[in-house]
Amino acid sequence: MAIIVEHDKRRKRILGKALDVFMEEGFENATYQKIADRCQITRTTLYLYFRNKREIFNYSIKQLLGDVEKDILHVKGDNTLSFPDKIKKTISVILNRLEENKRLLSVILDYLLSISRSSTNKAPQNTNEGDSLPDIRIRRRTIRLRHILATMVIEGIKAGEIKKMDVATADNLLYGLIETAIFQLAVLKRKSVRELTNAVELAVNSLRT
16 A cells, blocks of 8 residues: 555656646657656656656646546536536636646647647547547547536526526637636736636626526
8 A cells, every 4th residue: 555655656746847847848848858857767767657758748637637527527416506506616616626737737738839830740640649649638628528518508408597598609608717717827827717706607697597
């Protein structure tokens, strides 16, 4: 048991140090060796935890998005809340997670911008390779998140707790708040997005019957 705990602690330390390297160097210029040096371990030791820098990056994204999805599903299953309150709480917990991981958001944004600028960037031919790309992972999780929000709106309409409206429009409104938070944290370098609380309240109240 102690060995497992020690491995988890080291893995978290590696992720934290790797984020520092990604932020300073950018994803493309960050190397496996630079990450090992920052962690003050050998490449061989680092390889025991992660095979390459992309796996480190993917693991960070997976951990963040997995935590977000777990929070959302917990809220979605809380039958003591009305659907508008579920939506409000869902967005609030997402904003909290984003705020906690603002360093990772900056790295993800830098990565996405770098691949969009690259004229040589091509869609991978190998399906397994494509599944491992961070942008593919982010895109899939984003679609899933939007689907969960849309489902809450649909169920809220059926329950008579949300006005009858175009679900796609409502989904765009709600997800737009999340995108605003990401922009403020990753681009404007805000320390907090607490000021969006009133905007969330206003948006959700506009959906109520």
